[in-house]
Amino acid sequence: MKLKSLAILAASAAVLATSVTVTPASAYEYMVPQLVYRTGPYAPNGIPLANGFIDYMNMLNERDGGINGVKVKVVECETAYNTKVSVECYENLKNEGDSGALVFNPHSTGVTYALIPKATSDEIPILSMGYGRTSAADGTVFPYIFNFPTTYWSQASAFIKYIGDREGGMDKLKGKKIALVYHNSAYGKEPIKTLEVLGEKYGYELMLLPVDHPGQEQKATWLQVRRGKPDWVFMWGWGVMNQVAIKEAAGIRFPMDKFIGVWWSGSENDVAPAGEAANGYLAGTMHAPGSDFAAIDAIKKYVYAKGNGAGEESRVGEVLYNRGMLEAVFTAEAINNAVNIHGTKEIRGKHVRDGLEALEMTEADFARIGLKGFMKPFKVTCEDHEGGGPVAIQQWNAKDGKWVMVSDWIEPMKDIIRTLVKEDAAAFAKENNITPRNCG
Amino acid sequence: MDVLYALLLQPFVFMAQEPLIFAETVVKGLMAGVLYSLVALGFVLIFKASGVFNFAQGTLALFAALTLVGLMEKMGDGLPKAAIVVIAIVATIGVMILLAMIVERFVLRPLVNQELIILFMATLGLSYVLEGVGDLTWGSDVKVLDIGLPDGVFDIGGVYVEQLDVVAAIVAGSMVTVLAIFFNKTRIGRALRAVADDHQAALSVGISLQQIWVIVWSVAGMVALVAGVMWGSKSGVQFSLSLIALKALPVLILGGFTSIPGAIVGGLIIGLGEKVVEVFWYDVHGGAVENWFAYMLALVFLMFRPQGLFGDKIIERV
Numbered sequence: 001m002k003l004k005s006l007a008i009l010a011a012s013a014a015v016l017a018t019s020v021t022v023t024p025a026s027a028y029e030y031m032v033p034q035l036v037y038r039t040g041p042y043a044p045n046g047i048p049l050a051n052g053f054i055d056y057m058n059m060l061n062e063r064d065g066g067i068n069g070v071k072v073k074v075v076e077c078e079t080a081y082n083t084k085v086s087v088e089c090y091e092n093l094k095n096e097g098d099s100g101a102l103v104f105n106p107h108s109t110g111v112t113y114a115l116i117p118k119a120t121s122d123e124i125p126i127l128s129m130g131y132g133r134t135s136a137a138d139g140t141v142f143p144y145i146f147n148f149p150t151t152y153w154s155q156a157s158a159f160i161k162y163i164g165d166r167e168g169g170m171d172k173l174k175g176k177k178i179a180l181v182y183h184n185s186a187y188g189k190e191p192i193k194t195l196e197v198l199g200e201k202y203g204y205e206l207m208l209l210p211v212d213h214p215g216q217e218q219k220a221t222w223l224q225v226r227r228g229k230p231d232w233v234f235m236w237g238w239g240v241m242n243q244v245a246i247k248e249a250a251g252i253r254f255p256m257d258k259f260i261g262v263w264w265s266g267s268e269n270d271v272a273p274a275g276e277a278a279n280g281y282l283a284g285t286m287h288a289p290g291s292d293f294a295a296i297d298a299i300k301k302y303v304y305a306k307g308n309g310a311g312e313e314s315r316v317g318e319v320l321y322n323r324g325m326l327e328a329v330f331t332a333e334a335i336n337n338a339v340n341i342h343g344t345k346e347i348r349g350k351h352v353r354d355g356l357e358a359l360e361m362t363e364a365d366f367a368r369i370g371l372k373g374f375m376k377p378f379k380v381t382c383e384d385h386e387g388g389g390p391v392a393i394q395q396w397n398a399k400d401g402k403w404v405m406v407s408d409w410i411e412p413m414k415d416i417i418r419t420l421v422k423e424d425a426a427a428f429a430k431e432n433n434i435t436p437r438n439c440g
Numbered sequence: 441m442d443v444l445y446a447l448l449l450q451p452f453v454f455m456a457q458e459p460l461i462f463a464e465t466v467v468k469g470l471m472a473g474v475l476y477s478l479v480a481l482g483f484v485l486i487f488k489a490s491g492v493f494n495f496a497q498g499t500l501a502l503f504a505a506l507t508l509v510g511l512m513e514k515m516g517d518g519l520p521k522a523a524i525v526v527i528a529i530v531a532t533i534g535v536m537i538l539l540a541m542i543v544e545r546f547v548l549r550p551l552v553n554q555e556l557i558i559l560f561m562a563t564l565g566l567s568y569v570l571e572g573v574g575d576l577t578w579g580s581d582v583k584v585l586d587i588g589l590p591d592g593v594f595d596i597g598g599v600y601v602e603q604l605d606v607v608a609a610i611v612a613g614s615m616v617t618v619l620a621i622f623f624n625k626t627r628i629g630r631a632l633r634a635v636a637d638d639h640q641a642a643l644s645v646g647i648s649l650q651q652i653w654v655i656v657w658s659v660a661g662m663v664a665l666v667a668g669v670m671w672g673s674k675s676g677v678q679f680s681l682s683l684i685a686l687k688a689l690p691v692l693i694l695g696g697f698t699s700i701p702g703a704i705v706g707g708l709i710i711g712l713g714e715k716v717v718e719v720f721w722y723d724v725h726g727g728a729v730e731n732w733f734a735y736m737l738a739l740v741f742l743m744f745r746p747q748g749l750f751g752d753k754i755i756e757r758v
Contacts, residue, residue: 038580039571039575039580039679040679041678041679041680041683043575043580043678043679044580044581044582044678044679047580047581184728208726208727209727210726210727210728211728212728212730212731214680214683216671216675216680216681216683216684216687217472217687217730219468219469219471219472219715220465220714220715220718220719220730221718221727223461223464223465223468223715223718223719224718224719224722224727226461226464226600227458227461227719239680240582240675240676240678240680243582243675243676243678244674244675247674247675250593251593251600251602252600253593253600269581269582269676272582272584272676273582273584273674273675273676275584275586275591277591
């Protein structure tokens, strides 16, 4: 028995020694954490987002040897879209690797809210691309939070401009009724103030219809729509709520081309269960759908062809995949900027913050990356972390099974939105004793 | 005064002014209730036969629907669609029976005569295991479930009724009838009830506890398959399907944990009540009270009739 124990001990020691001596010292890497939800009720949306991100970073590692010759290490932490777990993930990952966490993508508005004070204190930037706290667009109050290329408030104003155009002019909105069907959470409530302010200006009536998590049952909500007879329905949904809403809208024969979802309600997942009935459904977007881009070809060549893809190749180019990829593009560009600004490859989160703040994406930049025509150019500044806010409308073509852009890039109502952002940011600063930065 | 008017009078004025909407609300409420009942039925079956509150019932519905749609996808387009559907349904029923046997052997059998709370905790664990197995086997994507059920809308004098809901109502009605006959008129049904009353007494008269548990979990699995198909046809089969169990809880409290008709009546009351309150009292509450209302109603019932409408009367002897 004693001999057996000794033998096991010796074998264990040998294995341990081998693992220590054989494993080479790892080179300096850029650690980019990802708060992902590949499980739980929102997994169908979380998976393509996470896949798009990691595939792009893997492509950079394979094709270019990383960013400026430094490999990118993506570390995923599973959150199941749970805010408490997400915060634990943040705490566990913030000091991971030589570089520490360079930038966090929370993938949840609620989590973004929770991380704002922590990330600011830890000097790690948060990239909440097209979600999160809209007033974080004010970089003087939120130096570490970025929500470019556009925000919920900008999107809401773009929707109003779009329907104004469809109705034949903004003056025609007077007397119209708009219903907002929204996820009853911090995320879903984001556009309400903007829509109320714009309602006062343009004279439309706003009808608010909250839907509780997860949104599997919405008959009463859509009976309200039937009862209220709105001219337009906007939806701020996520997960199963989107699929059920589109199906219920079809069930009451609400015209799909007057039903517009937020960009988180406009993926292939959302329209599939409704089948033909979803034809004509509209959704906001910040980028083009599809896979006809050189960057996606590169992902297929350097990642999928080698059997290293995160998901199924047939799903590369779907809306949420492209959005995850776009997050990776901006993260990589910001890291590159940080290296150029600070003249060293060994950077930390605070340096990437500078890189994010100096981000300017021109048409030439998108062409260089392999995303020509993918989205509208924008520029982030110290003061403006939203970077412009262009929004387009895409429409679901059920026959061909694809999203098609049906509008030009719509400029949001910047004068109104910026005023609201400033007001909200100032209130936050006062509440939290923050002295706004001077961006000069 | 305005509040009282909005609370006590205005909703009824709306109902009178908008009879079509009111009729549609009633119909849709009842139809939603039928769908809640389908989930609640699975709970009742297992509770009746074992006294266990099966927390995994919602996950069973997800697992069954995932298996069905997964098998249909695997079979591809080689066979006629009707054949694919039939084969997949039969195979899924087989999987649910196999699952029942596994649950009996590895979860329930080691816990015979343990406190009910321990069995409840075991079903909680089972729920997580099934979620994980479903995820690993079939993936987390939204899966479109099309077994040929009608997908249109009936327009009955301006009242819209979804055809799928009508099918669900017919299926639920048939299932209740069959289950009621099964429980009351068959030898196995009587044995199931005996086991529910007292494990040891049932064993002493020669009833095989193991066999009964396998049967009841198999039947609950088939009920879960029907519930999963009905819900999955509406929203696609995805993880959130397991959360429909939350909708069944107030139904059970209302109808009673041991009554099959109670599950149906409870579902109808909850479905109807939550829709009418959500739609016609909207000016008072501002929306999103469907879940809240169902649990509130259940709470009121707990205070005055803890055994539910049709549940066995609770008699405590000192």
